[in-house]
Amino acid sequence: MPEPMDKAYDPQQIEKQTYDYWMAQGVFEAEVNPAKAPYCIVIPPPNVTGVLHMGHALDETIQDLLIRWHRMCGDEALWIPGTDHAGIATQNVMEKRLAEEDLTRHDLGREEFTARVWKLKDEHHARIKEQLQRFGASVDWRRERFTLDEGLSRAVREAFVTLYEQGLIYRGARMINWCPRCQTGLSDLEVEHENRTGHLWYIRYPSPDGGPGLVVATTRPETMLGDTAVAVAPNDPRYAHLVGKTVLLPLQEREIPVVADEWVDPAFGTGAVKVTPAHDPNDAEIGERHHLPALVVIALDGRMTAEAGAAYEGMDRYEARAEVVAALEERGLLEKIEPHEHAVGQCQRCSTIVEPLVSTQWFVKMAPLAEEGLAAVADGRIKFVPSRWEKIYRDWLENIQDWCISRQLWWGHEIPVWYCPDCGEQICTREDPTVCPKCAGSRLERDPDVLDTWFSSGLWPISTLGWPEETPELQYFYPTSCLVTGYDIIYFWVARMIMMGLHLRHEVPFRTVFIHGLVRDETGRKMSKSLGNAVDPLLLIDEYGADALRFALLQLITHGQDLTYTPDRLVGARNFCNKLWNASRFVMMNLEDAAPDCPCGELDLADRWILSRHQRALQTVNEELGRYNLAQAADALYEYVWGEFCDWYVEIAKIALYGEDVARKQTVQTLLRQLLSEILATLHPLTPFITEAIWQRLAPEGGSLARQSYPQVDPTQISTEAEDLMAEAQVFIGAIRTLRSDLGMSPQTRVEVSLLAGSEEQRLRLLAQETIIRSLAGVANLHVLDLDEVAPPGTLGRVAAGARVLLHVGDAVDIEKEVARLVKRAQELEGKISGSRRKLDNADFVSRAPAAVIEGERVRLVDAEADLVRLQEQIQAMESLR
RNA sequence: GGGCGGGUAGCUCAGUUGGUUAGAGCGCAUGCUUUACACGCAUGAUGUCACAGGUUCGAAUCCUGUUCCGCCCACCA
DSSP: OOOOOOSSOOHHHHHHHHHHHHHHHTTTOOOOOTTSOEEEEEOOOOBTTSOOOHHHHHHHHHHHHHHHHHHHTTOEEEEEOEEBOOHHHHHHHHHHHHHHTTOOHHHHOHHHHHHHHHHHHHHHHHHHHHHHHHHTOOOOGGGOEETTSHHHHHHHHHHHHHHHHTTOEEEEEEEEEEETTTTEEEOGGGEEEEEEEEEEEEEEEOOTTSSOOEEEEESOGGGGGGOOEEEEOTTOTTTTTTTTSEEEETTTTEEEEEEEOTTOOTTSTTSEEEEOTTTOHHHHHHHHHTTOOOOOOBOTTSBBOGGGOTTTTTOBHHHHHHHHHHHHHHTTOEEEEEEEEEEEEEETTTOOBOEEEEEEEEEEOOHHHHHHHHHHHHTTSSEEESTTHHHHHHHHHHTOOOEEOEESOSSSOBOOEEEOTTTOOEEEOSSOOSSOTTTOOOOOEEOOOEEOHHHHHTTHHHHTTTTTSOOHHHHHHOSEEEEEEEGGGIIIIIIHHHHHHHHHHSSOSEEEEEEEOOEEOTTSOBOOTTTTOOOOHHHHHHHHOHHHHHHHHHHHOOSSSOEEOOHHHHHHHHHHHHHHHHHHHHHHHTOTTOOTTSOOOOOOHHHHHHHHHHHHHHHHHHHHHHTTOHHHHHHHHHIIIIIIIIIIIIHHHHHHHTSSOHHHHHHHHHHHHHHHHHHHHHHTTTSHHHHHHHHHHHOGGGOOGGGSOOOOOOGGGOOHHHHHHHHHHHHHHHHHHHHHHHTTOOTTOOEEEEEEESSHHHHHHHHHHHHHHHHHTTEEEEEEEEHHHHSOTTTTOOOOSOOEEEEEESSHHHHHHHHHHHHHHHHHTTTTTTSOOSOOOHHHHHHHTTBEEEETTEEEEOOSHHHHHHHHHHHHHHHHHO
């Protein structure tokens, strides 16, 4: 039951009970419904590594806006919630916690470790769910999913086996990115490159016969222990004599060949490259071309192997670097050291510098999948908003590398492959095998690895709808309508969903990808926990309310640009909510005679004006939402509700509401109710809580606002004529207010105004505007006069279309008092009023201060001598008229 | 090395296909306890539209170059 409205909007009380009401009414629930068009969004599942941050708040706000809008537009709108197990990230969080107890995951064992992660998941999941509810997310909670739950695991299994059977998933030993700390392979995307200033070491590799040999330049001297060749550019005159010969690898005292390879850039360094096929991707390729052996000198833990030599075995790779450099220097083989900037790859999750090394892993062959993904965007089946992201997407897919999907972790989907130790068979099936199909051996061993977390995320749109089952939901809601996410996961997630959806379900996963920017702090830095600049959205909701947070974020959205969070915006949005609350309060306080169904009586200028402006606002909002210009839609509503409905129409409505004319009063009440209802509905997808709360008070019998139909434009109510007339009245009112303000009049002071029409047409217009001007500009008496009535034609100058205003204060007694005040004030503001620097005296002021001229859209206080004379004449003329 | 985005008021940003005097919010100044709202009302001040050329009757907007900032991609040791 709605309570009476407080003077200030208090979101705290209202939001919780409103969300409970929605849940109780089941307004977010969507069903397969052939009578309606489906509209579906799958949430980008938040990681269970932690709680939601401002980026999520933005992402959820956009999705909720779209979902609520479409729901009100009559679509069967389904928003599927869920969370992501976030493999490596979550495992790292758990490992950090264990480290605080001085434990590693190996102390617990796989089973106990994953049991603990599940508990961690439960904690975070509960928190995330609560946060989503506090954001007002209108998700269908009955359909919530988690990437590791049973159904989704079945989807992962089906996808893996299918791709395996099609030869698109394979196992092989290849150069991959290895994180020595996480102890797992990584995909290329999980390696973050950072430019660092390191060194370029110049090392001499002498000839075996004691000749000078050559000098190589390297950024990683420790890898020289695993060198198996030196490469030079073909036809490099400096080295032609050495190609085919050998040089002596220092420290290891091993002879290695000098080979010629196209890859070598003769201009870089010395033009001679040491080749370490086991520890550098380029070297691996050179090694392959020249059939060079690959010596593994760095082990998976980042320490040197026995192969590196007894002196280095077991040493950390960076320790070994220092030792190698020292040993070379001692032997006089270190020619020079130069500072050198180069990109260093580090683990996305723990920032450890990754080690490229050869390892046996599972891969997805991407080229065929990428081809499908490229076609879908090229032919418009999928559209990116803003479209420039399509190029980014395309560039990546066109140069795509195979995807390493196996991870040496414990938290994730286990790879559905078994090995038979008896015959070496590799078994990948939909059902867990018990015996080897080839040799019937029963000692099968499951692959210990799990899948890259993005493998399951890539299936999200199909798996949440029930795939691989061909469920009614999948048939009805797939392809989903819009995917909303930040540009930072276009490669990781968006591209992979597109490829997986196309390949496995033979249809795009969504038709539109709405890409938004990242939330940055006031100084422009990315918000992150580690930088300590992250703002907890829940705290903001506590302080300002969820609607204010949502509205502020929507206003901040720019077209795919990052957005800067500033508390100012939030205050503004909070104030806007309060404004809406109070305007609604006012309307409801004055509705006693309103007949909701009664057709309006005769409409006056202001009525026709606000109806017209109302339609314009609806038009803008509907159009801008359709173009995903969410900030423009929000701004249009802000401007209309505050700047037009509240500032003008509500003020004008008071004339009728406090007046004697009952019919007029009813008309205005009815209009106010209608307009407010539609304002609430229009605003609802942006600020759902406050609009629902007011709606329940305004129309308690009408059910949830979330299920009302979205206001559409009625073009018949648009009146350019009313808009023009009103705009003109607003100019007059503004001019009179400006004068009053410049003259320091108190609001109580009523002024006498004569509006001099320059033409008969103008006179008629002024008559239509008269009531409004009097009421809103504090005018006691407004005389609408013909030019000829005050002065002979010509005296006032050539007043074509515009009206001229003479403004003077109250009656005679008041004038004296007022003038004394005004003079004092004018002296304070000396020179400020009209730009005149001349000190004003009494006489001057009386004659000039209360007079002004409106010309077109400008008002000026008259100060030219000639004008003064004319005005004095006019004032006299007017006074004689009174 | 390649690509993308941006530089507009003190701050955060709008500015659609070129078009009179470049806008908003916040902040600032002044005045208001006006019976919805001080989370309010009214009024006001503030710009070398990064820089330099060019196209045009007319450029914040289109073209060229320069510069600064941010981001993405990339195996030059």
